[in-house]
Structure formats: C-alpha cells, structure tokens
Amino acid sequence: MPDFETDILIIGAGPAGAGAALFLAKMGISSFIVDRSTFPRDKVCGDALSGKVVEVLNKLDKGWAAELNQNEKMMDSWGVTFVAPNGKSLRVPFSTKKEKKTAPGFISKRIDFDYWLIEKVKSQKQITLFEATEIRNYSRTNLGIIATAKDGKTFSAKMVIAADGAYSSFTKDIAGLKTEPQHNCFGLRSYFKNVRGLDEENFIELHFLKEMLPGYFWIFPLPGGYANVGVGMRADKMNNKKINLKKAFESVLQSNPAIRERFAGAEQMGEVKLHGLPLGSKKRKLSGDNYMLCGDAALLIDPFTGEGIGNAMMSGMYAASQAVLCLQHNNFTAAFIHNYDRELYKRLWPELQLSYRMQQLVNFPSLFNIVVNKANTNKMLRETISCMFEDIDMRARLKSPSFYFKLLFQ
C-alpha cells in the first residue's frame, strides 16, 4: 500500500508546479505537491519576471500583480537596454502605453519570488505541500504512477505533473526526452552590490559583447542596491569554441573597458552559480499515459531571451485545465492527454519559433549593429521594437527579410 494516494501529484514547487497547483485549486481540485527543498530556497536565474508572469498571475487573482507592485522585495521594471556588439545602446520600453500604473515586468531574487508563490500555495486548502521530499523513483501500476521519495515515502497518483526543473529525472527516465546541445543553453549568475550606472527606470540590460558572441552578458538591477549579473550561451557553441563560461564571465568583468569601469567599486556577494536552460526551440512530446511535463521539465525556455518563468507558469495553467478534463472523463491515456501538447504549443509555439529566428540574428553582429544604430535615430523603428514586447504580430515582422531590406535602404 502506498503511504499517500491522490488523483494529482505535482513534482516540483517552482513557478511551473506551484502555478499548476494554484490553477487546480482555483477550479476546486485538490492536489499534492512535493519539492526536495524547503522554502525559501535559491534558484539560479536572472530574476527577471516578464509581462507573461504578470498575465498568468492576473488569471489566478487580479490582486496579485498589484501585491507584487507593493512588495519591497520586487522591483518594477519598465524596459530593456540592448547593447550592440559595436557598443551602441538602445533603450526599449516594455510598453508604449505610458499611463500603465502597474509595471509591465518585475525583477526579484528567485528566493523571494518563489517564496511569495509558495505562501500562496500554502494558503489554499485544496493543496497539500510536502517540502524536503525528493522523488527518487517512479513505477507504474494499473491505476497510474507511484513516486517513491528518498526517505521511502510512496505517493500513488492517477496523474503526475512533472515540474522538477531543467534536470528533471522524470523527463529523462519516464518521458524519454534527451537534452540536445543545440537546443540547450548554460547560464551563470552572481549577485553584486554597488554596480555603477544602473538605469533609473530599472531597465534590464542585455549586452551583446564582441568577445561573448553568440552568448550575452546581462546586468539586471534588484532591490536593495543589488544587481544580478550573468552570462548565457548555447551549449553547442560553447563546446565548439571550447569556452569556459566562468572564465569568460570573469574576463568580461576585468577586461571589457565599458563593463570594468561600472564594476570598479562593486562588491561581489556570494559565489558564481551555473545552471542549464533547456530551450523550447524544438517541439517535443510533452505528455503520455498518466503524465504531463511542465516548465523547464518540458524544455520551454525562450531561445532568444532565456525567459522561462512565464512559460513555466503558463504550462502549469494549461496542465491544470487538462488535468480537470482527465478527471471529468476519467481518462488518463496518452491519446486523451495529448490535447495538453496541442493547446500549449498553440499558445507558445509561434513565439518560441520567432525567438529561435531572433537567436540567429546574434550570428550576424553587423546586422545587429545596424538595427541598433538606425533605431537610435528613427523614432518609428524604436516604437516598433517597443511594440514587439507587447504584441506577437509585431515581433513577427522581425522574421521577414523585407523588414531588414527596408531598414537598410530607407
């Protein structure tokens, strides 16, 4: 006999798993959620919460985004500054709607944002959370799946929602998906205090430095005078060029003239930490008999921006809706659950595909330089790029060769 029986078991209580549990609770459905950590826990990340996170939170509770707005551990963010390989920068607001009261995005250390989310989980009576519970093994029965924890506890479920992150054992062992270097990225981050020249409106900064291409370097301001500083690069490019990401990061801080100056009086707080980013630049099979994959376990990170929190929460929302359908029809077969893949990709695939194309723009530094140069002197182009953060159809323009033709010759 298993120690616990539940219809729905969620593995991992990060944004994907917590999101799934919260959406289920909103629909009146109980779930068990287990995490190997005890919250608050750290997670290696750039800590930028995009408009998509705000969009999903608004679907859970209209008051929650406003709560973030007032929380001193969350910082409003109003835009992004791109620095092209030629050193020219371009400030792009996230929104063209100047009257917006709530910021379009936030920046918050994950230790704080994920804890805020877990507090919401703990406040729902339909959700049973098990912390410090690491799942080590899965087996199948004719009723569903049994998950066995490190301490021997067993959980039996009709449906498992696997949201156990980038190194998910469920994804590898049960769903049979492999990490492919050309669809995988590595990133590292470190916290600093007193970095000079941070943006007054907390714009996040993406620096496409010549020496880091095709990867990028970022500086994201945080509350309390902190900044999240890091680099990211596709795994196959790192392998081909034999790049040691940590050494490349240190070299930028010490040797790049523009960056070195800004870190002259800065203090590094804690160690540099590295983690994988499974990119959503390829469609995969995200479900099977009695299971769905969510968030990083479903390899859904945006291949251009490295954003994964919004897609993780979005996938949690779609998984919750599918789980409700499965319960209503008492059908947990792969054929029935495949609807989850269809619906989720219908929402995310156009932008993932587009971001994959934009990722390739970084392979053409001179084109990147031209876009930034032109946008600095052309208000309409600046506003077009700004709209791209709000509107996927606008972003689609970047796909079209005629966009670059007009840019070069008009």
Ligand SMILES: Cc1cc2nc3c(=O)[nH]c(=O)nc-3n(C[C@H](O)[C@H](O)[C@H](O)COP(=O)(O)OP(=O)(O)OC[C@H]3O[C@@H](n4cnc5c(N)ncnc54)[C@H](O)[C@@H]3O)c2cc1C
């Ligand atoms: C360097 C870097 C920078 C990034 N920057 C950004 C950014 O600025 N903005 C952005 O949106 N995204 C960013 N991302 C991506 C983002 O961090 C992830 O996409 C996001 O955390 C995915 O959420 P998740 O819930 O799927 O997984 P996670 O947040 O990783 O949560 C998974 C949870 O599962 C638990 N778990 C794992 N294994 C087990 C197990 N066996 N049993 C029980 N529990 C388990 C873990 O403890 C964890 O709590 C970045 C990633 C990296 C590496």
